[in-house]
């Protein structure tokens with residue numbers, strides 16, 4: 001665990017056994033301990049071990065705060081609750097139903113991740129209905145000793161995404177409203193779109209609303225320290241989203257197939273990061289980045305499809321049909 005501030009610690013959940021992909025955060029007040037986004041189901045034991053080596057028993061956790069319901073954030077919740085009998089799960093009211101019916105979250109994730117990774121999700125234990133406490137914008141979770149987390153509803157990536165602002169230190173946890181910013185790719189901003197609920201207009205509006213917040217630091221799930229200034233964070237995020245949307249539209253006009261679009265996006269990102277292929281961690285470069293770009297592209301396409309069903313140069317190919325089918329199946333599981 002890495003100290004970010006007196007009360008705040010970063011925990012690498014070591015997603016699929018790899019570092020610097022999915023972060024969880026621990027916030028410690030005088031009376032309560034909160035854990036933000038414990039990660040994939042398979043990360044539960046990693047998180048528990050790290051807490052213990054830091055002298056914290058899972059039973060001391062009062063709150064598991066979810067920024068949103070996606071499995072890479074919520075997956076380990078059920079396993080942790082087994083050892084944290086007093087912990088409450090805090091989630092925006094929009095997705096409390098899914099957290100209470102965890103199989104729906106697992107089912108949805110199975111639709112968008114490739115088989116190789118699904119096999120490595122690990123077992124997701126259910127979350128008891130009585131453990132889930134829905135919140136809305138503006139609510140405060142008081143951890144004691146002046147350490148407080150304010151809930152900021154920030155839809156876009158998903159309709160339920162919330163940011164948590166720790167007010168005494170000015171630390172903002174934006175969830176996946178933040179772009180993906182992997183340290184191994186020099187923290188360049190890669191939009192975290194996800195099918196089928198990604199809503200670009202909401203995303204930009206939520207980002208703009210953060211500009212008025214004076215944060216000292218922004219800590220993102222994927223991964224770690226992002227920026228000190230919300231203004232810079234918002235500008236870079238919006239630029240990345242708009243640029244990616246333009247790139248996708250251009251690729252449409254060219255009539256590129258889905259897999260080629262992913263490779264094109266991937267090439268641009270590696271180039272922008274200034275890293276050489278050989279310098280990138282193998283799993284990130286070969287599998288995870290492609291996986292994230294696939295879900296990202298599906299998210300953008302799902303959004304664009306709704307608003308412009310037949311863009312110029314649109315070619316119905318098999319991959320595209322699969323995406324639509326996947327998106328429809330995903331929706332039907334919610």
Ligand SMILES: [Zn+2]
Pocket residue numbers: 068070157158176194
């Ligand atoms: Zn997400």
